[in-house]
Amino acid sequence: xxxxxxxxxxxxxxLRYALLVLAPPYSQEASHSAIRFAQALLxxxxxxxxxxxxxxxxxxxxxxxxxxxxxxxxxxQWQTLGEESGASLQVCIAASIKRGITTExxxxxxxxxxxxxxxxxxxVGLGQLVQATAIxxxxxxxx
Numbered sequence: 001x002x003x004x005x006x007x008x009x010x011x012x013x014x015l016r017y018a019l020l021v022l023a024p025p026y027s028q029e030a031s032h033s034a035i036r037f038a039q040a041l042l043x044x045x046x047x048x049x050x051x052x053x054x055x056x057x058x059x060x061x062x063x064x065x066x067x068x069x070x071x072x073x074x075x076x077q078w079q080t081l082g083e084e085s086g087a088s089l090q091v092c093i094a095a096s097i098k099r100g101i102t103t104e105x106x107x108x109x110x111x112x113x114x115x116x117x118x119x120x121x122x123x124v125g126l127g128q129l130v131q132a133t134a135i136x137x138x139x140x141x142x143x
Contacts, residue, residue, distance in 0.1 A: 016047045018132035021057040022143040025074040026067070031060055034142040035077050038085070048087040050132045051078070053121075057142075058096045061089065061121040079120040090132075093123040 019038060023030030038048050053060050065075055082089045096117070097106060103123055104115040117123060133139050 014046050015041075015137040016049050016135065017041055018049050018129075018136040018139045019051045020129065020139060020141040021051060021053045021060060022055045022141065024056040024059040025065070030142040031057070031074055034140075035074070035081060037140065037142070038081055038087075042085055048081075048085045049136050050088045050090055050128070051082070052129045052132060053089070053091045054095055054129070055092075056099075058091050058099055058101050061091045061096070061118050062101050063116050063118040075118050079118065082120050089121045090124045090128050091117065091121050092129075093125055096123055 017038075019034050021031060021034050025031045034051070038051070042048060060074060060078055062075070065073065067073055078089055081087065091101065093106075096102065097110075101116050101123075102110065102112060103117050106123065107113070107115045
């Protein structure tokens with residue numbers, strides 16, 4: 001069953017949410033909690049506008065992660081959530097470049113042979129986080 005196919009409940013007034021993910025994917029529970037929170041708010045009929053990855057949270061968008069077969073792929077979970085909810089998966093460009101996560105254009109700029117940003121994510125500036133906080137009713141931080 002897909003992550004967002006569950007029965008939805010219409011709230012009196014749906015709220016628009018943005019999530020700020022500061023934690024890396026496998027060393028803390030915060031990223032998993034953020035995904036579960038996002039799934040729950042969608043089930044309740046709310047709107048997920050954006051997920052912004054910052055600091056070590058940018059590792060959630062790293063293409064080359066291969067967890068053991070008995071563990072979920074958090075990158076794939078984020079990608080599925082973004083596709084099914086329409087939320088944009090935004091990754092801070094400054095924090096990403098510092099940690100080796102690049103688009104093809106950024107990789108070429110720094111003389112690297114390959115991009116490391118997973119499909120479905122986009123590198124953006126901090127202004128996008130500011131915009132998300134301005135347009136959303138709630139911003140939840142997972143650190």
